[in-house]
Amino acid sequence: MSQTPPLSFRAATPEDIxxxxxxxxxAYRGEYSRMGWTTEADLVADERIDEAGMLVKxxxxxxxxxxxxxGAGDLAGCCELVKxxxxxxxxxxxxxxxxxQAGGxxxxxxxxxxxxxxGVWGVRRLEMWVIWTRQELISWYVRRGYVKTERTEPFPYTDLINGMALRDDLHFAVLEKDL
Known part of the structure; x- marks a missing residue:
């Protein structure tokens, strides 16, 4: 396995949208996403999020x-955190x-x-929602200390951005980890 490249982190601003x-x-949709292992292209054919939704977040x-x-200043990844x-x-x-992907x-x-x-917010637990069919991804989180709970959350079929779901049985498994 190759060494993880050094990363710098900062909060996004509207200019980063x-x-x-x-x-x-x-990373989530379309043919390009198939180059990685986290694609949802076979589950959902939409744009995942729009500018207005990103601005709110x-x-x-x-x-x-x-x-x-x-190290070259290129955007390598992102995530959302909500308190x-x-x-x-x-x-x-x-x-x-x-x-x-798959490089750390x-x-x-x-x-x-x-x-x-x-450290910043003082929360003691993180939760996440993962589409239930994504067993490889759920296993990745479990290896990092997350626990799959019995809870589920509905899939937002009515809130898709310029597209549609390709299955009618989607929902989210809820995972959590004590920090």
């Missing part, structure tokens, strides 16, 4: 989009450039997100 949208869409006082840049209450945070919108970038972003949630 175009690059962040492109990254998220490339960036500017909301209880959330942040954390950006990871490599739900004093004890619980949410981790989502996790994306790594599909051509750079995701592990580094996840570790930084956990450190931010516990």
């Amino acid at each position: 175009p690059a962040t949208l492109a990254l998220v869409r490339s 960036i500017t909301h006082p209880s959330s942040t989009i954390l950006l990871a840049h490599d 739900k209450d004093d004890n619980l945070g949410y981790f989502g919108l996790f994306a790594v450039d599909p051509t750079r 970038i995701g592990r580094s972003i996840l570790a930084q997100a956990e450190a931010h949630a516990s």
Whole structure:
């Protein structure tokens, strides 16, 4: 396994929306996403998020989009953190450039997100939602200390961005980790 490249982290600003949208869409949807192992292209054919949705996530006082840049300054990945209450945070919108997946970038972003949630916000637990069919991804999170709960959350069929779901049985498995 190759060594994980050094990354620098910062919170996204509205100026980062175009690059962040492109990254998220490339990691989740469409043919380019198939270059990585985290694609949802066989499950959902939409754009994942739009500019307005990204702006809300960036500017909301209880959330942040954390950006990871490599040593050359290129955007390598991102994630969303939401402080739900004093004890619980949410981790989502996790994306790594599909051509750079499986090289440790995701592990580094996840570790930084956990450190931010516990160190800056003081939350004691993070939760995330993963489409239930993504067993390989769920297993990846379990290897990093997350536990699959019995809880589920509905899939947002009515909130898709310029597209549609390719299956009618989607829902989210809820995973959590004590920090």
